[in-house]
């Protein structure tokens with residue numbers, strides 16, 4: 126459940142009493158919520174910009190570029206009865222995510238590179254939802270591979286595209302158009318620019334055909 | 335035809351998508367299970383199946399489907415996958431950190447290999463030159479392949495019997511193996527560098543980045559070096575001469591190999607090398623502490639380089 130509180134959004138804390146990255150905890154009607162900072166999380170930014178996303182409480186999620194788990198921690202609040210398989214190859218940030226997974230029973234850490242889905246195909250099942258936030262020049266290919274390998278037909282994918290990590294010099298609009306052209310096997314359901322929370326970022330919601 | 339699956343529940347050979355024809359269990363204890371998943375137990379098991387005549391096809395089997403075939407519920411699968419995954423991640427992280435020493439070994443092994451190749455090639459060229467002095471082929475690898483092929487036109491060289499040639503061909507084959515090994519080591523070094531020092535690799539390229547780590551004696555050492563020292567890494571001999579005999583100080587060490595520095599006009603190189611060295615020190619620090627790729631480094635460096643190139647001398 127995502128709570129709207131004035132200009133903020135928040136998720137009900139799966140582990141009451143614990144903040145994950147220094148976010149504010151608030152109580153409402155006997156429940157504790159964690160404020161979801163749109164400057165720290167592109168999913169939160171997209172939601173604040175009006176993206177509509179009906180999370181299923183029991184979804185299985187593959188998260189590519191999970192880093193230390195800032196965004197994943199909120200998804201873990203929402204998808205209480207599901208699971209999030211978080212993939213990242215950067216040892217030091219990923220270490221934080223492993224610690225977080227120890228506290229949250231619906232997080233599964235997968236140390237790996239999203240360019241090589243075969244490295245985690247033995248543990249990740251078919252999923253309802255993919256989140257990708259890898260800030261890499263070849264992020265369209267990375268997404269295509271993982272969508273084709275793991276996403277259910279009709280399943281959704283959220284992808285954050287950062288123009289500067291694909292091409293520093295090109296006009297962001299052109300980079301976004303090019304990115305969309307490279308996508309395979311999905312249709313675009315919604316798109317939102319993430320200003321003012323992130324500069325030159327586009328969030329896309331896709332559905333597998 | 336069977337497909338193989340390496341899952342936290344065990345190793346499985348699956349036929350027709352829904353028959354478990356072979357099962358190799360993993361220890362109940364997640365930690366022990368993770369150790370087997372991290373090692374080569376799966377590869378051994380797979381080759382034992384091949385020996386027993388199984389026809390193995392490529393392709394994915396959903397591990398959750400296997401759990402279902404075993405009568406496990408979805409939540410039981412998630413619980414088991416998570417326990418094992420946490421142990422597996424811990425094991426792998428242990429290896430990932432401190433891997434800069436591996437970089438040093440690999441780049442040094444490459445140096446050794448290059449030296450050996452050169453020594454070998456000098457010998458081989460002199461040897462085959464007795465038999466076929468007219469053969470003009472500058473590239474070592476191609477030269478080796480020509481020896482093995484053994485075609486020879488009219489020559490004033492010494493005639494050799496099959497037996498005499500046989501010994502030389504063996505050596506030539508070994509030479510080609512060394513080239514192959516060099517290729518393997520180079521691609522391994524690339525992978526290693528992207529894991530150990532992604533930002534340094536982005537800025538300097540994997541090879542130059544590895545060389546800097548090697549010269550500095552480690553990633554940590556590189557991270558805490560002043561830019562002015564990084565700039566002359568690899569030019570230790572010239573620096574020593576400068577201190578001893580007052581010859582001019584070296585302007586740049588291996589950093590000079592960076593294409594953007596190397597291709598610049600001589601008047602700009604010192605400045606470019608200085609700017610790059612400063613960025614590399616910062617990049618090494620980020621690699622050391624977060625290991626997260628920050629594209630800003632490359633952007634900033636490119637901007638700075640552009641300014642330097644456009645400035646009036």
Ligand SMILES: C[S@@+](CC[C@H](N)C(=O)[O-])C[C@H]1O[C@@H](n2cnc3c(N)ncnc32)[C@H](O)[C@@H]1O
Pocket residue numbers: 165166167189190191192193194195196197212213214215218237238239240258259260261626627
């Ligand atoms: C912008 S950060 C992600 C932040 C995170 N999504 C959040 O909101 O909490 C990008 C991450 O992508 C990771 N990454 C880069 N290349 C990757 C790859 N090939 N596979 C998986 N993750 C990758 C980086 O290590 C980094 O942690």
